[in-house]
Amino acid sequence: MEAVKIGLLGLGTVGGGVVNVLTRNGREIARRAGRGIRIAHAAARDYNSDAIHGLEEIGRITEDPFEVVEDPDVDIIIELLGGYSPALELVLRAIDNGKQVVTANKALIARHGNEIFAAAQRRGVTVAFEAAVAGGIPIIKALREGLAANHIEWIAGIINGTSNFILTEMRDKGRDFADVLAEAQARGYAEADPTFDVEGIDAAHKLTILGSLAFGIPLQFDKTAIEGITQIDALDVAYAGELGYRIKHLGIARRTGKGVELRVHPTLIPARRLIANVEGVMNAVLVKGDAVGPTLYYGAGAGSEPTASAVLADVVDVVRALTTDPENRVPHLAFQPSQLVDTPVLPLEEVETAYYLRMAALDQPGVMARIAGILGEHGISIEAIQQKEPEEGHTHVPLVMLTHRIREGRMNQAIAEIEGLGTVKGKVVRIRLEHLAG
Numbered sequence: 001m002e003a004v005k006i007g008l009l010g011l012g013t014v015g016g017g018v019v020n021v022l023t024r025n026g027r028e029i030a031r032r033a034g035r036g037i038r039i040a041h042a043a044a045r046d047y048n049s050d051a052i053h054g055l056e057e058i059g060r061i062t063e064d065p066f067e068v069v070e071d072p073d074v075d076i077i078i079e080l081l082g083g084y085s086p087a088l089e090l091v092l093r094a095i096d097n098g099k100q101v102v103t104a105n106k107a108l109i110a111r112h113g114n115e116i117f118a119a120a121q122r123r124g125v126t127v128a129f130e131a132a133v134a135g136g137i138p139i140i141k142a143l144r145e146g147l148a149a150n151h152i153e154w155i156a157g158i159i160n161g162t163s164n165f166i167l168t169e170m171r172d173k174g175r176d177f178a179d180v181l182a183e184a185q186a187r188g189y190a191e192a193d194p195t196f197d198v199e200g201i202d203a204a205h206k207l208t209i210l211g212s213l214a215f216g217i218p219l220q221f222d223k224t225a226i227e228g229i230t231q232i233d234a235l236d237v238a239y240a241g242e243l244g245y246r247i248k249h250l251g252i253a254r255r256t257g258k259g260v261e262l263r264v265h266p267t268l269i270p271a272r273r274l275i276a277n278v279e280g281v282m283n284a285v286l287v288k289g290d291a292v293g294p295t296l297y298y299g300a301g302a303g304s305e306p307t308a309s310a311v312l313a314d315v316v317d318v319v320r321a322l323t324t325d326p327e328n329r330v331p332h333l334a335f336q337p338s339q340l341v342d343t344p345v346l347p348l349e350e351v352e353t354a355y356y357l358r359m360a361a362l363d364q365p366g367v368m369a370r371i372a373g374i375l376g377e378h379g380i381s382i383e384a385i386q387q388k389e390p391e392e393g394h395t396h397v398p399l400v401m402l403t404h405r406i407r408e409g410r411m412n413q414a415i416a417e418i419e420g421l422g423t424v425k426g427k428v429v430r431i432r433l434e435h436l437a438g
């Protein structure tokens with residue numbers, strides 16, 4: 001049978017990885033797919049030809065990605081440009097032209113996935129996006145297929161490699177934030193705009209997608225609560241460690257009786273949990289299903305060949321599916337399109353979690369009692385409390401507390417009252433805490 005023809009948009013870090021892996025493993029991949037796979041047409045403005053092996057096998061390389069999506073010879077478009085525009089126009093055009101699409105673009109799927117999947121459904125083509133979440137980890141396949149028998153209760157994931165790399169290096173080596181971020185950029189982990197990594201936006205894109213797959217709800221990026229790692233102080237990393245916790249940037253999707261929580265933020269987690277020991281650029285996703293219990297998926301969340309691994313796995317799926325009735329393919333969001341439900345996504349004030357609090361309080365009789373009193377009045381129960389040594393020349397001492405679970409809205413009120421006390425200086429540092437017990 002004739003080889004399937006790929007149109008590849010982008011020859012950067014991931015595009016280069018796709019060419020390299022296909023050049024190296026093409027025969028084995030063809031044995032799995034049932035057909036050979038050839039890159040017939042690629043679009044890129046510039047690329048590093050020394051780092052890509054097999055460029056000579058590509059039929060044509062042009063600068064204009066629209067030329068590739070209009071090429072009648074191309075069967076599958078691999079979109080690796082990232083960003084919203086022109087990626088959205090290109091993907092919709094490819095669908096219109098009846099082409100299958102594989103994309104690694106999480107921002108595009110999180111924001112425009114509902115529209116893209118509806119168009120693909122109408123045209124009878126597939127849009128595959130395994131590489132959009134957690135790089136090389138086959139988490140989308142796991143959720144959509146491997147766990148299809150389960151009622152998914154919650155997901156907690158380390159899904160931004162750059163943030164995890166920064167937090168790990170800060171903790172282990174005391175390195176400076178900016179210096180570690182520069183290294184992540186040089187290694188090709190970070191987004192084109194690295195604020196997407198450190199402000200939590202990239203993780204929120206991925207969590208939005210995971211939440212839809214887990215709960216059968218439309219993609220709702222705008223309702224995902226987002227907090228990044230830029231406010232994390234080395235002091236809190238150290239105090240959390242003394243208390244037996246690690247601070248990780250987590251994406252959490254949880255089903256509750258009232259709705260669905262979708263949130264990304266720094267989180268204290270017990271140091272003994274496997275996921276707390278996921279270091280550097282590695283990603284991990286912990287999924288709790290009612291039948292299977294907790295399952296953990298671990299691997300490289302970014303980088304050239306790990307991401308190419310997921311892209312090419314999608315290509316294999318799509319090639320196999322080319323012989324299958326479009327109506328009976330695995331649905332884009334795991335649930336049949338007509339079966340998506342409108343369970344509300346809860347505002348952060350409605351979310352229930354435990355907390356780590358740090359504040360600077362005057363070292364005087366009654367101060368601690370007053371703070372504990374405010375927490376008590378708001379129904380907040382303290383799990384642990386520690387008074388740290390004052391820093392030299394400071395009149396206030398750091399007070400560190402762990403609380404039991406409470407609704408965020410009540411914690412906001414308590415923190416506002418504590419910050420209003422004359423005996424407490426500045427802002428209360430608040431980091432959410434999850435036990436992630438199976």
Ligand code: HSE
Pocket residue numbers: 132134135159160161162163189190191197202301302303
């Ligand atoms: N910037 C992303 C990360 C790359 O650091 O995880 C993979 O999506």
